[in-house]
Amino acid sequence: MRSVLTAVDYIKDIDGSFKVLELNTGLSIIPRTIEPYFNKVDFDNLLSQNNITTIDFIGLSLGFEDINDLEVINGQNEGMVAFLKRTYPNLEINIILVSPSGWVTPILNDSPNKLIIRQSYDSSALIDETYAKDNFEFLKLLYDNDINSIPKTYFNHPTLGFDSIGTNIRDNGNYPNFIIKQRYPITNYEIYPKPVKITTQQELTDLKNSISNDLILQEYIINFNDLENGKLKTYRTIGLIYGSNIDSVNLFEPFIHTNPCSIDLDVDYYDNEIQVWERPKYIQKYKTRHILTYNSDSSNLIIKSDGSLVTPDNLSINDSIKSVNLFNLPDTDDPRKIFLYKELQDNVFSGSTFSNTTIESISNISMGVWIRNLFLDGGLKFSDVGHSLVLILRDGFIKFSSFQNIELTDQIVVVDNTNNQFILKGIISESFIFTKEKIFTIDVEDIDTYLTMEESTTTPKYFIIQHNGAPCSCWEFLFPPATWTCSEQCPTEGPPLHPFVYVRTGVNNEDCWALFGMGTVQCDRPCCKEAPEGWDGSDPPIQLPPPIQLDPLCNHCIDSGKQ
Amino acid sequence: MNTEINKNRTYTKEEKTAVVKKTNQSDKVTLNTIFNQIVQKIKDKHLN
Numbered sequence: 083m084r085s086v087l088t089a090v091d092y093i094k095d096i097d098g099s100f101k102v103l104e105l106n107t108g109l110s111i112i113p114r115t116i117e118p119y120f121n122k123v124d125f126d127n128l129l130s131q132n133n134i135t136t137i138d139f140i141g142l143s144l145g146f147e148d149i150n151d152l153e154v155i156n157g158q159n160e161g162m163v164a165f166l167k168r169t170y171p172n173l174e175i176n177i178i179l180v181s182p183s184g185w186v187t188p189i190l191n192d193s194p195n196k197l198i199i200r201q202s203y204d205s206s207a208l209i210d211e212t213y214a215k216d217n218f219e220f221l222k223l224l225y226d227n228d229i230n231s232i233p234k235t236y237f238n239h240p241t242l243g244f245d246s247i248g249t250n251i252r253d254n255g256n257y258p259n260f261i262i263k264q265r266y267p268i269t270n271y272e273i274y275p276k277p278v279k280i281t282t283q284q285e286l287t288d289l290k291n292s293i294s295n296d297l298i299l300q301e302y303i304i305n306f307n308d309l310e311n312g313k314l315k316t317y318r319t320i321g322l323i324y325g326s327n328i329d330s331v332n333l334f335e336p337f338i339h340t341n342p343c344s345i346d347l348d349v350d351y352y353d354n355e356i357q358v359w360e361r362p363k364y365i366q367k368y369k370t371r372h373i374l375t376y377n378s379d380s381s382n383l384i385i386k387s388d389g390s391l392v393t394p395d396n397l398s399i400n401d402s403i404k405s406v407n408l409f410n411l412p413d414t415d416d417p418r419k420i421f422l423y424k425e426l427q428d429n430v431f432s433g434s435t436f437s438n439t440t441i442e443s444i445s446n447i448s449m450g451v452w453i454r455n456l457f458l459d460g461g462l463k464f465s466d467v468g469h470s471l472v473l474i475l476r477d478g479f480i481k482f483s484s485f486q487n488i489e490l491t492d493q494i495v496v497v498d499n500t501n502n503q504f505i506l507k508g509i510i511s512e513s514f515i516f517t518k519e520k521i522f523t524i525d526v527e528d529i530d531t532y533l534t535m536e537e538s539t540t541t542p543k544y545f546i547i548q549h550n551g552a553p554c555s556c557w558e559f560l561f562p563p564a565t566w567t568c569s570e571q572c573p574t575e576g577p578p579l580h581p582f583v584y585v586r587t588g589v590n591n592e593d594c595w596a597l598f599g600m601g602t603v604q605c606d607r608p609c610c611k612e613a614p615e616g617w618d619g620s621d622p623p624i625q626l627p628p629p630i631q632l633d634p635l636c637n638h639c640i641d642s643g644k645q
Numbered sequence: 646m647n648t649e650i651n652k653n654r655t656y657t658k659e660e661k662t663a664v665v666k667k668t669n670q671s672d673k674v675t676l677n678t679i680f681n682q683i684v685q686k687i688k689d690k691h692l693n
Binding site for chain 1: 646647648649650651652653654655656657658659660661662663664665666667668672673675676677679680681683684686687688690691692
C-alpha cells in the first residue's frame with residue numbers, strides 16, 4: 083500500500099478561526115524528535131488493519147535550520163527513521179533516501195503486507211502534482227467549498243482564478259497586510275513570499291494589476307493574541323494519505339512553527355515592501371540556504387602585502403595580500419584536510435611564518451544573510467558570514483572552524499599586526515544581524531590563508547587567520563569513539579575507513595546527526611558508504627542508523643538490510 | 646516610504662531561532678478535523 087506524508091499549514095485569525103494556507107508533500111519533518119508528536123495509536127491501527135509487516139520509507143534529505151523544538155527532552159533528537167526502527171523492531175523497515183535536488187522518486191514494488199511511506203515529492207502522484215505543486219488548484223478547491231476557509235485571496239487564471247479580497251484592506255496597523263506568494267513551489271526565498279503594506283484602494287488596485295499569472299495575492303493575517311514569545315506562527319498538520327481510496331490518518335499531532343524572530347513595534351519598509359532585515363520576523367523561509375563557498379562579508383578589512391587594509395570590494399585578481407604559512411598546514415583547499423588540520427599551540431605559534439599570497443579569484447553575490455558578531459577579550463570584535471573558516475583553539479589544539487560553528491568556549495587565534503605575535507582571545511559574547519549583504523568568495527594562492535582585521539575600532543591592531551577553503555560538507559560518524567569527522571566528498575570509493583562508517587552531507591555534524599533519522603538537515607545531498615563486510619550488527623551504545631550503501635550516482639542511499 | 650529603524654537590530658541565537666511545539670488540545674481537534682475535511686474534498690473531487 084502506497085502512502086504519502088502530507089502537510090497542511092494554517093494560521094489562526096483574530097476571530098479564532100483557522101485559515102488554510104497551503105498543502106505540501108516532499109516535506110521537511112520540522113520537529114527534532116518524533117515521539118512526542120507521533121500518533122502511534124492511529125498508526126498502529128493502520129498497520130494492524132492492513133496486516134503490514136514491511137515498511138519502505140522513501141525519505142528526503144531536506145530540512146530547516148535553526149529549530150528550537152520545545153518537546154525535546156534532554157537534548158535528545160530522534161528523526162523519523164530512527165524512531166520507526168526503535169518503535170517497530172518486529173517490522174522490516176527499509177530506507178531509501180532521495181536527493182531533494184533531483185526530485186526523482188524511485189518506483190518501489192508494492193505488495194499486500196507492505197506500507198510504502200513516501201516523504202519525497204513524486205510528480206506522477208495526484209496529491210503532489212495537483213495540490214502540493216499548484217497553489218492555484220489547492221486554493222480553488224478550498225474556496226469552492228468554503229470561501230472563509232482560506233485568507234482573502236486574489237489570483238488571475240481563466241478557470242481557477244478568483245478574487246475574495248475585493249476592496250477589503252485588512253487593518254494590521256503599521257504591519258504588513260498583504261502577502262504575495264508564488265503559484266509553484268520555490269527554493270529561493272530571497273524575494274517571495276513578499277509581505278507588503280497597502281493603505282489605499284488605488285494601491286490595492288495597482289497591486290492586483292501587478293499580480294502576474296504565476297503569483298497569488300493574499301491578505302496577511304496577524305493575530306496579536308496568538309504570538310509565541312512575540313513571534314508570529316503558523317500551525318501544521320502532517321497526515322498520511324494512503325491507498326487508492328485516498329484515506330488518511332493524522333500521523334502527527336498538530337504543532338506550531340514560529341517565524342525565526344519576534345516582531346518589533348516598528349516595521350521598516352522600502353516603498354510598500356518590508357525591508358530585507360524584517361523578513362525573518364514575517365515569514366518562515368526568507369533566504370537562500372546554500373552559500374557554502376562564500377567566505378567573507380563586505381566589511382572585512384583584509385591586509386595587503388604593503389600593509390594597507392582593504393575591503394573585498396577593493397581587491398582584484400593578482401593583488402598581493404599578507405598571509406601566513408601555518409605550521410604543518412597542508413597546501414590544499416580540500417575541506418577534509420582543512421578539517422583534519424590539528425596542531426599544538428606551541429608548534430603553530432613558533433613554527434609559522436608570515437609571507438604573501440595572491441588573489442587567484444574573487445566573486446560576490448548580494449543576498450539576505452545572517453552575520454555573526456563575536457566579541458572577544460580586550461574589546462575586540464570580529465564579524466563574518468557563517469561559512470568562513472577561522473583559526474581557533476579548541477580542546478587544546480589549533481584548528482579551523484567555520485565562523486558559525488565557533489563555540490563560545492573556543493579561543494580565537496589573533497595576531498598583533500605590529501609585531502606578528504600570536505595571542506589567544508576568549509569569547510565574551512555573540513550577536514547576530516540579518517542584512518542584505520554583498521558576500522564574497524575569495525581564493526588565494528599559493529598560500530591558502532588571508533588575514534582579516536578586527537572591526538571594533540577605526541585603528542585596528544589585531545587580525546584573525548582565515549582559510550579560503552569551504553567548510554566540510556560531507557561527514558562520517560566514527561565509533562568508537564563516537565565522533566564525527568569530515569569525510570571525502572561524494573562519491574566515495576574504496577574500503578571503509580572504519581568499522582562503523584556513515585557518511586552524510588551537511589555543514590556541521592549536528593545536521594548529520596539529525597539526518598540519522600531524516601529529521602531536519604541542511605544538506606546538498608545524501609552521501610553514504612557501504613557498511614563494512616563482517617560487521618555483525620551488534621549495537622553500539624548509542625542510536626545508529628542501519629547499514630547503508632551508496633548507489634552508483636550517489637543520488638540516493640539504499641538500506642542494504644545487512645543489520 | 647523608506648525606513649531603517651530596525652536595520653541594525655541584533656539578536657541572540659535564541660532570539661533568531663524558530664520554535665516548534667505541539668498545539669493545545671482544542672486546536673489539535675480543530676486542525677485534525679480540517680485536515681480530514683481537506684482530504685475528503687480531494688477524495689470527493691477525484692473518486693466520486
